[in-house]
Amino acid sequence: MAELVIPITVFVLAAFVGFEVITKVPPQLHTPLMSGSNAISGITIIGALVVAGRGDTTVAAVLGFLAVVFATINVVGGFLVTDRMLEMFHKKDRS
């Protein structure tokens, strides 16, 4: 169990960084924040790629394939839709 100490430390510190950074995001950007952070949680795609690439058994191949599909939807869709929203935010003096 001692091996868990470092990952737990990383987790807790990252959560603190998250709280500090995200508390300062203004309410008007909360929807893009949610869809954008959602895309970031798609980082699980790294695990999905490793599992799918191993493809050693049928079960692993099927689960891995689904994991890659799900994670990619999350990543690609999340970043694109966030970009689409943020593109619409503009100030008075835009031409």
Add this chain to the structure above:
Amino acid sequence: MSATLASFFYLVAAAAFILGLKQLQSPVTARRGNQLAALGMLIAIVVTLLLTDIISPWIVVAGLVVGGAVGGFLARTVEMTAMPQLVAAFNGFGGGASALVAAAEFLTSDALPLRTDITIVLSTVIGAVTFSGSFVAFGKLQGLVSGQPVGYPGQRFGDALLAAAVIGLGVWVVVGGSTPAFWLLVLAALTLGVVRVLPIGGADMPVVISFLNAFSGIAASMAGFVIESNALIISGALVGASGLILTNIMVKAMNRSLGNVLFGAFGAAAMEGGPGAIGEKPVRSATADDAAVTLAYADSVIVVPGYGLAVAQAQHNLKELANLLEERNVDVRYAIHPVAGRMPGHMNVLLAEADVEYDKLYDLDQIQEDFPRSDVALVVGANDVVNPGARDDETSPIFGMPILDVDKATTCIVIKRSLSPGFAGIDNPLFYLDNTLMFFSDAKRAMTDLVAAVKEA
């Protein structure tokens, strides 16, 4: 060597996520921030593809192509009003992916260390609950599942039993490493997600999606513990923090507690307010011309948009009205209540789509004190968030919920189809005040009529 190199690049990706989120602190830099985060993700993906031994490239490529096509299509075609459903669905896919990664680890390796077994169980359970819960939330928001709370007899007992089953099966999987127990665990967790979200009413969905957003992050973190990847742990923790902050904001704006939203039924509380004397008290009703004159000769107008505006697709007409008023040197600003839309910040996106400049949008704290100094507060499609009862009447079922003080403006114009109470079934004393003008009309119709009338005024 390659693992060390990969770790270095993953650190770069994690740093890009943090900096990207930091740039979301201002609308000026937000778009760049999102692109920076996307670049971080691209680096992580490319490095993984280059530095891992991939035996079955076709599975990987097929997954990327299918997922990319579906995600890209959804992102490009979604209506802005449907954003809450889309985010709910993306949450579900994220949670599902984390559960699948953990499941594949479990099913393809034997004799895993205890810590890995524990994190596999956590990642699977959290991911599966996020997956099924998010798709129920999606169904409710999309109108596929009833927005009303749906329960079953003995729900509390049944849910407790189910939760106990999840814990019991989890322990069994960790201790015994049994594959059938693992599948049962997945099934129990999926069921738990469904029965926990079904009883939550449509109006509480902003809280639920925020909470599931946090869950999808925590699931990714847990998957990071399983495959021993700091990139996943860090990113998941960031998203978990973000989701929890948003959940907290939503809960506060509704004057509720998270436990109350997740386990209580709002319907029961709302009924006590009762319809009472609705329609029996006198109101001052106004025509489009009356309202237009009041608006056109004002110095300052604060618009309070609610979700009814978006349902009627009247944002663009509202913007047209605002343009006309601004040509007459009327100062037009918008006051956005935190629960004005169907998810945090939703109304801001809907107005941005209608070309309303973001520096005209103010949140509750920023604009509250300006109502007494304003000539007109124009309420369109909002009801409970402008109910003075929440501020003054201790017997009101929504007493204590923060509201926008529209009644303190010199004149308050409320555009509403009828005097019928909102979804919460609570009468609104605002409608009967002396300085309130009721303009009975559909939001879109009202906006086009006002535009025509202001042109004449």
